[in-house]
Amino acid sequence: MPFIPHTEEDIRSMLEAIGADSIDDLFDEIPAGLRSGKLETVPEMASEMDVARLMHARAAQDAGALCFIGAGAYEHHIPAAVWELTTRGEFYSAYTPYQAEASQGTLQLLYEFQTMMASLTGMEVSNASLYDGASGLAEAVLMAVRANRKSKSKRILVPRTVHPHYRQTAHTIVKNQGLVLEELDYDRDSGVIDPASLPAEPGDITAVVIPYPNFFGGLEEVDRLTNWAHEHGALVIAVVNPFSLGLLKAPGQWGETGADIVCGEGQPLGIPLASGGPYYGIMCCKQAYVRQMPGRIIGRTVDLDGKPGYTLTLQAREQHIRRSKATSNICTNQGLMVTASTIHMSLLGAEGLKRAAALSHANSEALKQRLSQIEGVQQCFRGPGFHEFVLQLELPVVDVLRELASSNILGGYALTEDYPELGEALLVCATETRTAADIEAYATKLERVFVMQNQAS
Known part of the structure; x- marks a missing residue:
């Protein structure tokens, strides 16, 4: 917990210097209806011992069930070596590797992660993580609109068999950007989308989302759905559980030409349940769309001496602070979680x-x-x-x-x-x-x- 050294007198002096009567005046542009108000159930103060006891009690509530x-x-088995290595100081405290000359170890690990994810999904390119699976779907939708220049409708077909939280998150992120998320209903007997129920003339469609497995655990007819989408000029966004791809067909092999963008939640690969997080999002795509991919991408090259080296590529630091000109405005990824997943996949093979x-x-x-x-x-x-x-x-x-x-x-x-x-x-x-x-x-x-x-x- 950080130590905040400002006394009441310090705060008063700073407010006087800027002409404000109170700290609340600094946030007067925020409407009252959006403010949380007083946190009634949070005690004003507690000793370190009391806080530690409380947190241990809360953690124990999740144990043993x-x-x-x-x-x-x-909940998957995670080899003990995964987090013993992940929490070493070299990984645990590493920041985003903008300075390649000082970050070769981190960059190589992220490159290895990308290689593993591209192999697992059957795609040509992977980034080095997003915030989580739900926001990853929203980013995939935005990416599809940028990449599919032949489509002008910004219509995205999203089956109701996609995780409800993913659908809600995607709607929240894209609703004010003119994108239309149209839901596809599922067959009540099978719990999957019936390809025969899809319209013969659906009009201009930008992308079709295909979950695999879907939220019910069902296996969609990915080959037929992929071909149908491509026949009507739409890109295919696969929402996958990467753990299942150890057994199921990779999205890059769906239909005649494969999915175009793959996203999902990386938690099954070495990340504990941990009362809800942190987790991380995965994203892969075809080489043709790599310049529209958000997040970090690590490239491998050789230096003047012929030695291998790694660096961030196809983007600059400023990409994420240029607002409307940026490929994406996401700045957060889950690098430590990616580290754990890379080690996890290396151990399992x-x-x-x-x-x-x-x-x-x-x-x-x-x-x-x-x-x-x-x-x-x-x-x-x-x-x-x-x-x-x-x-x-x-x-x-x-x-x-x-x-x-x-x-x-x-x-x-x-x-x-x-x-x-x-x-x-x-x-x-x-x-x-x-x-x-x-x-x-x-x-x-x-x-x-x-x-x-x-x-x-």
Whole structure:
């Protein structure tokens, strides 16, 4: 916590020097309705010992629970070496490497990350991270509008099977720039977009977003959707879980010519759940669109002595402070998270990632089969999926999750608010960290919840 040395007398003297009566006067341009007001639940002061005790207690609330929640953030095994290396001083305190001569180690690591992500996604180019997956989708949408110069409509087709938070974030970022995000509904039986339902003459479309796997865990018909988009002059934006690409088809191989832009959340690659972050966003694209890509891009070259060297390329520091003339106004990336992911992927290798993805899929299938045997529980969608799935319950989802939580089981993500048409629906996930005993513990507790409810009624 920083030490702030200004006394009340210092503050008074500074305010007098600039002709202000109070600190609040410095922010008078902010409307009252946007101000937070007094933070009633935050104590005015506490000792260091009391603060430490409070934070330890809060952290302990997340410990020891069996987690079956996915919905964009996943509990995976992280080798101990990942964060032992990531938190070394050379990485932990490194700033954005604008001075290449002093940052070769950081630059090389970021270059290796880009190489791994390009290989994993089947794309030609990767940047060195964005803020998170949701804002990454918004950046991909803006990038598509810049890159697809043949389209004038600024219409982006976004399936409702894209993560609701991603859709909301993208809308917030692009809504005042004249972009139109048009939602595509999904098939109620399969939980994916039915390519046959797409219009034969959709008009001018700038881009089509394709999630893979989608928010329900379903596998969209990416080849047909990609070809349809390209046939109508639209770019394809793939929103992927990079962990799944150890097992599933890379976006660069979709359809006849592959996806054009790939984005997603990097958290599954070596980043702990950590009560919600920090995480980071990934972005890759075809070489033809690299000059429209936001964020940092590291290039490899040789110096006058023929030795390899690394540097930021295709952009300058000023790009991010030139406002409307910049490719993007994002300045924040998650370099430390990228470091962890690079080490994580290096340790697992292609075969290790494939095995982990296959085990996650096997565990989720086992969990789905076991829970579907419970009276009052049924699968919501048919068709293949990965990592997670949707169940429909004959009891209120909120009540069921509360009962499961009382036994230290985080039972899933309630879909009732985001997808009310599905009724009492629950999104459930199992990764490679779940065991047969974990799955049985969940099923046994869920059975008891339904038995108790039936007895009560």
